[in-house]
Amino acid sequence: MTRSTSVSLWEELVTSALLGTDRRTPPRAVMAQGGEAPVALLDAAALHTVRRRAGLLPAPAAARPEPAARDDRPLLPEAACDRLAQLLAGRSASSAGGRRSAAPDLTELLPQWLATANEQGYRPPPPLLPALLDAARARTDLRPRVLAFAGARGLWLARFNPEWRFALRSASGQGVPLPETTDAEAVRRLWEEGLFAERVALLTAVRERDPGDGLALLSGSWATERAEDRLMFLDSLRTGLSDADEPFLERALADRSRNVRATAAELLSALPDSALAGRMAARASSCLGMDHSGERPAIAVEAPHECDTAMQRDGVPPTPPTGRGNRSWWLGQLVAAAPLSTWPGRFGGRTAREIVALPVMDGWREELHAAWCRAAVRQRDAEWSRALLGAPGIPSEAGPGTSSLAERAKLLTTVPERERADWVAEFIAAHGLSEAFQLLGVCAVPWSGPLGGAVVDALGTARDTGGYPWSFSGVMGLAERCLDPSEAGRLTLLTGAADGTGSSPSGAGGYWSEAFQRLASTLRLRAAMHRELTSPPPDKAADPGVRGP
Amino acid sequence: MVAPNVVGMLRSSGGQPPEPAVPGAGRPSEPLPPTASDPASRDAGPGAGRAGRSAGPEAAARRAERRAGRITAGATELERRLSDLLRGGLAEAERSGHGLWEETAARMVDAQAPGLAARVRELGALPGSGPGWPVRLLEECALTHLLDAAWLGVDRLPEPLAATVRARVGLTAPAAGRPVHDHWLVLAQCDSSDGKIITRRIWVYGRESGRVALLLSFGAGGGSPRLALPVGMAVEAWLTPHLGGGGLRAELGEPVGPPVPIDAPPRGGPVSAALDAYGHALRADPWLDAWPVTLAEVIPVPYGGGWQLADAHGGDALPIAPAALSRPGLWRLAALSGGGPVTVFGECGHRGVTPLTAWSADGPEAVPLV
Structure with a gap:
């Protein structure tokens, strides 16, 4: 029986089986060979099936993928490999929900x-790459770090699974398959042909390496970009913003899109030597002046009476948000955009702290200080930020600057880390934790x-004063991630103190104890990690890689 | 092309007029307690299942005879249903839905033929299961028919083949082969559940003998199977094969000392050798869906919607079995390879290869894929 007749016989068998032997x-x-039709058919089909299976031939190999680029980073130490596997497995397990227990949240x-792994420059064991990419897929905040850690092999792998496509177009620098930013031809091609996200990533990368090149890339195609794309670009x-960007930004002040104009103006106002900053300084200066008529010198405010076309061109929106008065809105815009260096000269050589301490006439204080904060x-500007933050120990309503925690958190980001932490520490000592969450969020980790x-x-x-632990769950969560692991010892005192039910006036002693235990065990876990x-790493020669069962 | 000889032998021995059905065959299906074939009882300890439950070889023989009679009735009934199916056409099978198959499977459970019952359940899943389902259904119907016919003529089959048929129908063959001493490398361990019983399959490879064996272990009522071995380690022990089924299934004796790490993955071969091994194994057991193989120096290659394992040198490749494409292990395999050659242990059969464990070219550490 030749192969072709065997094939056609099989096809006849299938047709007969499908339609029925009747x-x-x-x-x-x-x-x-006789016998009933169905039995004869099944006999022949069995023979064919086993014959076919016994005679299977290899398939022709498809084009093999280009191998992943070499990764010369050292492999993660073994204990850390196990830990990573545990953390990644905990990701899926902990999503089950329910009340938090004394166990750490992995x-x-x-x-x-x-x-830490990235700081140490390790590469992951390849079999963990799929779980890492899955984790990054689920949590965008993990992506930059996962992609940096996953390295070349991770990107190589991500090409084959549509669920990991984010890795290929991720906007964060390291590890993204952008062309070498020095390869002008490749950069040009991607800039002209790439998807929007790829182009944003490319522009960011080029800009990081050489701000001038980035600017050149953008100005080359600026006129043809869509408005929403222009805003992102x-x-x-x-x-890398610098005075070299000013001419381009000045032109962007005439853009068709209002949002683009506003962003250009904001960027220019961050350049104290720019023409826009100068124009803003002149406008703002004309609104503020010293008043010596009272017992003490004070700031007199004359808010703008109109928002003329020149102001609008410089990015001042003529219409305030609902609920704000026109004049106070315009004042705020002008002061926020004027260089802070304008003010010592305007106010008799006073320092930032002295200026902020001056009384402000006619109830303009809040408006003015908020604008200076922005x-x-x-x-x-760290000096002005310090002045506006004031002393952490005094009640915020009484102090200078702003009482808004969000504004204060932003101001804190401009002062050095050490000083920031000290300020927040004093704030907590004076006011407790109930308002500390946002401020803690801007402090360097570990605390x-x-x-x-x-x-x-x-x-x-x-x-001790009868609080409930769940009122502090936000701070507790932060503390688990941010406290220095060496604080674990101090915490054990607290867990011990709350072993019974009577030690907290709120009757929540058990909960507190559990919360402190989780905090302490999380810190110990972090220390181990x-x-x-x-x-x-242990000497590999001395230890031939023996693993326990 | 050797396997068809076995098929020829099976066909000539079958087709005898069956014994009349046993009276009990018509009663409503009921869940049967574990029987001698049953995993759970086998697992109680070495020899526990073999000895039988009540005293006396005569009682055991009578029980075996009664059971054989029931299985014969079941096989006869199944033959009739297959004939009806073929007479009416497989296209009907898609319309009639799952119910018919479920009922037939329940009848096979009643007949104490778990092997036939499992086959019928699998047949029930085939209609409408994607392109080409009529071909798959015809193939599986034909092999089920072959097994029915083989059982009905089992008395006239030569011994290793008869043992295979008994094992396939669901009668556990005793672990009565010649024991082998070796350092057994644990290649893979995977669990599957039918909702009631968890079946654990552990593949081991003898370092000196080069022999591959399958250790089955069962956990009833949601419990974990008793036997657990660390993948990628080796244990020194005696291993006793069961009779039939191509000699794969075995029982592992008490290990000597703790498991030790291995210094190299098992020896493997190219893709063509794996297919040859499967074809060869079909000689002894035409119902084999797959055969354990180690592929050395293969590269996972994506193509179309799937993947294949291609020889690093040469133009041969094996498709990865469709069922394995949706498992996370596939991605671990691809990650481990990074486009370079790896060693893969898996089951190779007519649906392709199911990778179970892999070793990178860099070291002896086993990466489980299931």
């Missing part, structure tokens, strides 16, 4: 673990000694 009698060759430790100029943040101490003390106070990643 309708379609099996082929003569099959029926020749999900929250992954970002920190990744940061313009935003990427924040990186200016200090925009211009990254400095004084800051950590202040948080732990305040938690103890909260328990850190050790696994940072202690020198």
Whole structure:
């Protein structure tokens, strides 16, 4: 029997089976041996099936994928590999929900673990790459760190699974398959042909390497970009912003899109030497002046009476948001955009702190200080930020600057980390934790000694004065991730103190104890994680890789 | 092309007029307690299942005879249903839905033929299961028919084949082969559940003998199977094969000392050798869906909607079985390879290869894929 007749016989068998032997009698060759048609058909089909299976031939190989680029980083130490697998497995397990127990929440430790692993320059064991990419798929905040850690092999792998496509177009620098930013031809091609997200990533990367090249890339195609794209591209100029960008930004002030104009104006106002900053300084100066008529010198305010076309061109929106008066809105816009260096000269050589301390006439104080806060943040001015933050210990309504926690958190980002932590520590010591969440969020991790101490003390106070632990769950969560692991010892005192039910006036002693236990065990876990990643690996020659069962 | 000889032998021995159905065959289906074939009882300890439950070889023989009679009745009934199916056409099978198959499977459970029952359940899942389902259904119907016919003529079959048929129908063959001493490398361990019983399959490979064996272990009532071995480690022990089924299934004796790490993955071959091994194994057991193989120096290659394992040198490849494409293990395999050659242990059969464990070219550490 030749192959082709065998194939056609099989096709006849299938047809007969599909339609039924009553309708379609099996082929003569099959029926020749006698017996009932269905049995004869099944006999022949069995013979064919086993024959086919026994004679299977290899398929021709498809084009093999280009191998992944070599990764020369050292492989993660073994204990850290196990830990990573555990953290990644915990990701899916902990999503089940339910009340938090005394056990650490592994999900929250992954970002920190990744940061440390990246600092140490390790590469992951390849079999964990799929779980890493899955984790990054579910949590966008993990993506930059996961992609940096996953390295070339991770990107290589992501090409094959549509669920991991985010890795290929992720906007964050390292590890993204952008062309070498020095390869002008490739950069040009991607800029002209790429998807929007790829182009944003490209522009950011080029800008990081050479701000001038980035600007050139953008100005080359600026006129043909869509308005919403222009806004995003313009935003990427924040990186490496300098006076060299001014001519381009000045032209963008005439853009068709209002949002583009506003962003260009905001960027220009962050350049104190720009023409726009100068125009704003002149306008703002004309609104503020010293008044010596009273007992003490004070700031007199004359808010603008109109928003003329020149002001509008410089990015001042003529119409305020609902509920705001026109004049106070325009004043705020002008002061926020004027260089802070304008003011000492305007106010008799006073320092920022002295200026902020001056009384403001006619109830303009709040408006004026809020505008200065925005200016200090925009211009990254630490001196003005300090002045506007005031002393952390006094009630915020009484102090200078702003009582808004969001504004204060932003101001804090402009002062050095150490100073920031000290300020927040004092704030917590004076006011407790109930308003500290946003401020803690801008502090460097792990928290400095004084800051950590202040948080732990305040938690103890909260328990002793009848607070409920769930009122502090936000701060507790932060503390688990941000406290220095060496604080674990201090916490054990607190867990011990709350062993019974009577130790908290709120009757929540048991809950407090559980919360402190989780905090302490999380800190110990973080310490272990850190050790696994940072202690020198054992001598491989002495230890032939024996693993326990 | 050797397997058809076995098929020829099976066909000539079958087709005898069956014994009349046993009276009990018509009663409503009921869940049967674990029987001698049953995993759970086998697992109670070495020899526990073999000895039988009540005293006396005569009683055991009578029980075996009664059971064989029931299975014969079941096989006869199944033959009739297959004939009806073929007479009416497989196209009907898609319309009639699951119910008919479920009922037939329940009848096979009644007949104490779990092997036939499992086959029928699988047949029930085939109609409408994607392109080409009529071909798959015809193939599986034909092999089920072959098994029915083989059982009905089992007395006239030569011994290793008869043992295979008994095992396939669902009668557990005793672990009565010649014991082998070796350092057994644990290649893979995977669990599957039918909702009541968890079946654990552990593949081991003898370092000196080169022999591959399958250790089955069962956990009833949601419990974990008793046997657990660390994948990628080796244990020194005696291993006793069961009779029939191509000699794969075995029982592992008490290991000597703790498991030790291995210094190299098992020896493997190219893709063509894996297919040859499967074809060869079909000689002894035409119902085999797959055969354990180790592929050395293969590269996972994406093509179309699927993947294949291609020889690093040469133009041969094996498709990865459709069922394995949706498992996370596939991505671990691809990640481990990074486009370079790896060693893969898996089950190779007519649906392709199911990768179970892989080793990178860099070290002896086993990466489980299931």
